[in-house]
Amino acid sequence: MINKKHQLGFFPTPLHKLSNLSKKYPDYSIYIKRDDQTGLASGGNKTRKLEYLIQQALDNKCDAVVTAGAQQSNHCRQTAAACAQVGLECHIIVKGCEPEVYQGNLLLSQLLGAKIHFTNDYAKEIDFEAYISHFDKGKKVYIVPIGGSNITGALGYVDAVGELKQQLREQNIQLDYVFIASSSGGTQAGIMLGMQLHDLDFELIPIKIDKDNGEQCTLAQDVLSIVKEGQKIVQLDKKFTLADIPINRNYNQKDYGIMTDNEISAINELALTEGILLDPVYTGRAFYGMLDCLKNNKLKPNSNVLFWHTGGLPALFDYANGLCKK
Ligand SMILES: *Cc1c(COP(=O)(O)O)cnc(C)c1O
Numbered sequence: 604m605i606n607k608k609h610q611l612g613f614f615p616t617p618l619h620k621l622s623n624l625s626k627k628y629p630d631y632s633i634y635i636k637r638d639d640q641t642g643l644a645s646g647g648n649k650t651r652k653l654e655y656l657i658q659q660a661l662d663n664k665c666d667a668v669v670t671a672g673a674q675q676s677n678h679c680r681q682t683a684a685a686c687a688q689v690g691l692e693c694h695i696i697v698k699g700c701e702p703e704v705y706q707g708n709l710l711l712s713q714l715l716g717a718k719i720h721f722t723n724d725y726a727k728e729i730d731f732e733a734y735i736s737h738f739d740k741g742k743k744v745y746i747v748p749i750g751g752s753n754i755t756g757a758l759g760y761v762d763a764v765g766e767l768k769q770q771l772r773e774q775n776i777q778l779d780y781v782f783i784a785s786s787s788g789g790t791q792a793g794i795m796l797g798m799q800l801h802d803l804d805f806e807l808i809p810i811k812i813d814k815d816n817g818e819q820c821t822l823a824q825d826v827l828s829i830v831k832e833g834q835k836i837v838q839l840d841k842k843f844t845l846a847d848i849p850i851n852r853n854y855n856q857k858d859y860g861i862m863t864d865n866e867i868s869a870i871n872e873l874a875l876t877e878g879i880l881l882d883p884v885y886t887g888r889a890f891y892g893m894l895d896c897l898k899n900n901k902l903k904p905n906s907n908v909l910f911w912h913t914g915g916l917p918a919l920f921d922y923a924n925g926l927c928k929k
Contacts, residue, residue, distance in 0.1 A: 606758055606836070608654040609661060611685050612641035618770040621910075623876040628897045630904040634776065635879070636767060639886075639914040644684030644711060647677045647914025648790050651759030652751035653685045659755055660691060660745035667692035667738065670747035671729045673860060674699055675884060675918040678750050680708040683715035692742070693717040696734055699725050707921035750787025752825070754832040760793020761800060761837060768803045778805040779906035782896075784889035784913055785809035785850065786859070788822050792829035794911075795848075800837045805909075808896075810889035811852045813859045823848045854892040860884050862925050865891040870919075870926065882915025883922040889913075 617637040625633045641650035660668055668691050672679040679695045686693035695717045697709065705713055713719060720734060731746050738744060748756075771778060785791045791809045798804065811822055826848045834843070857863050866887030873879050873890060881887045893910055896902050919926065 606655055606755065607658050607662070608759070608762075609658040609689065611654050611657065611688060612643050612646070612650040614641070614651075615766045615770060616640050618767065618774065618909075621877050621879075624873070627876060630900075630906075631897055631902065632776075632907045633897075634778070634907065634909045636909060636911045638763070639880075639912045639916060641914070643681050643688075644715060645680075645914070645916055647681055648760075649678045649681040649751050649756075649914075650685075651763055652756030652789055652793075653681055653747075653759075655755045655758045656745075656747050656751055657685050657689055657691070660747075661689060663745060664743060665691065665745035666742040667694060667744045668747055669694040669696065669731055669735060669738075669744055670751070671696035671731070671749050672698070674702065675708045675860065675921050676712075677708055677882075677885075677915050677918065679717065680711045680715070680917060682747055682751070683712040683717035686717070687715050691745075694720065694734070694738065694744075696720045696722060696729055696731070698722050698729070707917045707919070709921075711917055748787075750789055752787035752789030752792075752829065754792075754829050754836065757789045757793035757796065757829050757833060758836070760790050761797040761833070764794055764797025764803055765801045768801050771803075776907055778909050780806045780808055780902055780908045781911055782808045782810060782889055782893040782909070783911040784812050784885035785822060785826075786812040786885065788825040789829060790913065791848075792826045792833065795826070795830055795843075796833045796837055796839070799839050799841055807849055808851050808892075809849060810892040811850050811855045812885055812888055814855050814857065815852060820850060820852070823850055826850075851892060854888055854895070862887070862922050867926065869894055879912070880916050880919065881912070882918045883926070884918055885915050886912055
């Protein structure tokens with residue numbers, strides 16, 4: 604890889620079999636890739652992206668980083684931790700109003716020293732420059748896009764595919780399917796580029812997390828534009844078009860962040876069979892999609908299926924009301 608990265612996490616993350624779940628669905632061997640265990644202030648997929656993004660902020664001699672997200676943004680929490688580790692000032696623009704009690708990721712971001720700015724408006728697009736103009740004028744600010752999803756961040760997942768390939772070889776596994784939660788698209792774009800670059804083949808099933816907004820699917824566009832930019836860096840000739848961007852839109856009927864019985868049942872099932880925790884926003888939704896495919900024979904029998912766990916644990920605490928069964 605041409606770009607440098609700054610180590611923030613512990614890699615490789617474990618790849619292991621879900622033996623109990625595989626017994627429950629005997630037509631399949633089910634595996635999990637533990638990017639919930641990247642180690643950066645409780646981990647998650649943003650750690651891999653931030654290794655490249657933070658390096659770029661350091662290379663550009665920036666003093667501060669600004670990023671944005673939802674109140675329970677795992678991305679903002681990991682960005683705050685990364686900034687604390689390398690000594691950069693961290694600003695987080697959070698959608699909506701300041702809550703009475705900080706919980707889950709928001710609490711952790713604050714503990715990690717981020718300066719938190721509330722937009723007081725959920726719908727409005729975030730204008731980074733407008734916020735930066737209020738920061739200390741002498742500071743050079745590095746903007747990390749929402750979800751860390753640009754080509755720089757996606758390089759983390761190009762590498763992750765190389766890491767996965769090595770583990771599959773060591774454990775003698777040939778994957779047929781990989782499920783992943785897809786929201787701002789950088790993870791998916793990185794994996795797609797990585798599959799090409801590292802010559803690793805499987806059917807990628809990205810479960811779209813955000814609700815569809817009309818007929819057009821901006822996620823596919825976003826993924827495609829990152830992939831196209833990435834092709835130049837990793838020197839791939841394949842011509843990608845929208846038709847090459849897989850997206851499963853069967854499980855995003857409810858808005859982003861709305862936990863339904865689907866997510867609750869998925870969280871319960873993995874917790875009770877394997878003792879592994881999912882999150883209510885991303886991995887709960889994506890894992891539900893995978894379980895639905897397993898239960899309803901939507902995958903070919905005797906196949907090897909991987910769930911790529913992307914983290915999100917702290918958000919559970921903000922959903923205690925919906926999750927707590929007394
Ligand atoms: C951000 C996030 C995702 C989605 O990754 P994108 O690169 O934004 O598509 C999935 N799972 C968790 C837990 C996340 O925090």
